[in-house]
Amino acid sequence: MxxxxxxxxxxxxxxxxxxxxxxxxxxxxxxxxxxxxxxxxxxxxxxxxxxxxxxxxxxxxxxxxxxxxxxxxxxxxxxxxxxxxxxxxxxxxxxxxxxxxxxxxxxxxxxxxxxxxxIPPVAPQPELRSQLQRLGQPQCYSMLQQVDPVASDRIHANDAVRTIRALEVAYVTGRPLSAQQGQHPPDxxxxxxxxxxxxxxxxxxxxxxxxxxxxxxxxxxxxxxxxxxxxxxxxxxxxxxxxxxxxxxxxxxxxxxxxxxxxxxxxxxxxxxxxxxxxxxxxxxxxxxxxxxxxxxxxxxxxxxxxxxxxxxxxx
Missing domain, CATH: 3.40.50.300 (P-loop containing nucleotide triphosphate hydrolases)
Structure with a gap:
C-alpha cells in the first residue's frame, strides 16, 4: 500500500x-x-x-x-x-x-x-478571563445564555473553558461566537x-x-x-x-x-x-x-x- x-x-x-x-x-x-x-x-x-x-x-x-x-x-x-x-x-x-x-x-x-x-481570530484576554473566572461558572453560563444562546446550547453547563472563550469572543468582537463560526472542509x-x-x-x-x-x-x-x-x-x-x-x-x-x-x-x-x-x-x-x-x-x-x-x- x-x-x-x-x-x-x-x-x-x-x-x-x-x-x-x-x-x-x-x-x-x-x-x-x-x-x-x-x-x-x-x-x-x-x-x-x-x-x-x-x-x-x-x-x-x-x-x-x-x-x-x-x-x-x-x-x-x-x-x-x-x-x-x-x-x-x-x-x-x-x-x-x-x-x-x-x-x-x-x-x-x-x-x-x-x-x-x-475560528474567530481573538487572542486570549487574561484580564477579562480573570474577571469572568471570579464570577464563577454558573453566572458565566447564565451570561452566555443571554449573549449567545446558540453557543450555550452547544456548550455543557459545567464546561468553564469553552464558556469563558465564548464570552471572550463576544465581548471583544461585539458579535456572538456562534455567528462567526462556519466550516470550510479540506479538499x-x-x-x-x-x-x-x-x-x-x-x-x-x-x-x-x-x-x-x-x-x-x-x-x-x-x-x-x-x-x-x-x-x-x-x-x-x-x-x-x-x-x-x-x-x-x-x-x-x-x-x-x-x-x-x-x-x-x-x-x-x-x-x-x-x-x-x-x-x-x-x-x-x-x-x-x-x-x-x-x-x-x-x-x-x-x-x-x-x-x-x-x-x-x-x-x-
Whole structure:
C-alpha cells in the first residue's frame, strides 16, 4: 500500500481510554503514518502521567507531532492548533512519504481540521478571563445564555473553558461566537475512525488506567508542577490533576482521590461520546479481538477508492 501514498487524512477519535494510541501504533507497523496528536493537554510539556502521554518508546515507533510544544504557563488556542495541524498535513502531503493521522479525544481539535472550522481570530484576554473566572461558572453560563444562546446550547453547563472563550469572543468582537463560526472542509479525502465500547467495559478501562497513573507517580508529578508553577496553574485544575491537588491539600485520602478521578473521567468520557456521536464516523468496538484487522480492511477499501478517484479524474 505504501507504493502510492494518496493525499488524504486518517483520524482516530473516541472517548478517553478506548485505546486510540495503541491502535495508531499498531497501524504504524503496517502503514507509513505520521501521528498528529489531537489532545488539548498533550501539547504541554511536563504534563505526562496525568495526560497518558505516549512514552518516548511509543513515540519512537512512528513520528509524533503536536506533543510538548507549549510550556505549562502558555496557552494553546484552537486556532493555533488548527494552523499547526494544517501546516503539518500540507507538508506531509507534499513529501508523500507518510500519511497524516490525527489521533486523540479533543473533539474541537479534530473538528477544526476535519471540518475546517472558521475560528474567530481573538487572542486570549487574561484580564477579562480573570474577571469572568471570579464570577464563577454558573453566572458565566447564565451570561452566555443571554449573549449567545446558540453557543450555550452547544456548550455543557459545567464546561468553564469553552464558556469563558465564548464570552471572550463576544465581548471583544461585539458579535456572538456562534455567528462567526462556519466550516470550510479540506479538499482531500478523510477517513474518520471512532473507537468505543460498552459503558461498563469503558469504566473498567478507566479504572485500570487511573490505577496505573497513580503507580507511575502521578502524585509526584503534581507536586513537581506545584513547586515550579504554583498551585494556581490552570492546568492543575484539569482532570486527574485537580483531584490529586485536593489530596495534597489534605481534603481526602489518596484512594478517595483515585475514585474521584475515575468518576470524573467517566463523566468526561460521556461528554466525549455525545460529541463524537454527532460526527460522521466509522465506529469500531475497542474490545473486539478483530479490531486491527477490521480497521485495516476499512483503510484498504478507503485507499482503493481514493486511488480510483485519482486515476479516473479527468486530465486538466
Amino acid at each position: 505504501d507504493d502510492m501514498l494518496p493525499r488524504c487524512l486518517l483520524a482516530i477519535a473516541g472517548p478517553t481510554a478506548t485505546g486510540k494510541t495503541g491502535l495508531s501504533l499498531a497501524l504504524a507497523e503496517r502503514l507509513s503514518i505520521a501521528i498528529l496528536s489531537a489532545d488539548s493537554r498533550l501539547v504541554y510539556r511536563e504534563l505526562d502521567i496525568g495526560t497518558a502521554k505516549p512514552s518516548q518508546t511509543e513515540r519512537s515507533q512512528a513520528p509524533h507531532y503536536l506533543i510538548d510544544i507549549r510550556e505549562p504557563t502558555e496557552t494553546m488556542t484552537v486556532a493555533e492548533y488548527q494552523r499547526s495541524a494544517q501546516t503539518l498535513i500540507q507538508q506531509l502531503h507534499l513529501e508523500q512519504e507518510r500519511v497524516p493521522c490525527l489521533v486523540g479525544g479533543t473533539g474541537l481539535y479534530i473538528s477544526s481540521v476535519v471540518d475546517g472550522l472558521q 482531500y479525502p478523510i477517513l474518520y475512525i471512532g473507537l468505543d465500547c460498552e459503558i461498563e467495559a469503558l469504566a473498567a478501562r478507566i479504572r485500570r488506567r487511573t490505577a496505573q497513573m497513580i503507580e507511575q507517580g502521578l502524585v509526584a508529578e503534581v507536586e513537581q508542577l506545584c513547586q515550579r508553577y504554583g498551585k494556581d496553574l490552570p492546568l492543575l485544575q484539569t482532570l486527574g490533576y485537580a483531584e490529586i491537588l485536593g489530596y495534597l491539600a489534605g481534603n481526602y485520602s489518596l484512594p478517595a482521590a483515585e475514585e474521584l478521578i475515575v468518576k470524573n473521567t467517566r463523566q468526561f468520557a460521556k461528554r466525549q461520546r455525545t460529541w463524537f456521536r454527532k460526527q460522521a464516523i466509522a465506529w469500531f468496538d475497542a474490545d473486539s479481538v478483530d479490531l486491527l484487522e477490521d480497521v485495516w480492511q476499512t483503510i484498504k477499501t478507503f485507499w482503493a477508492q481514493v486511488n480510483q478517484a485519482k486515476t479516473s479524474a479527468p486530465k486538466p
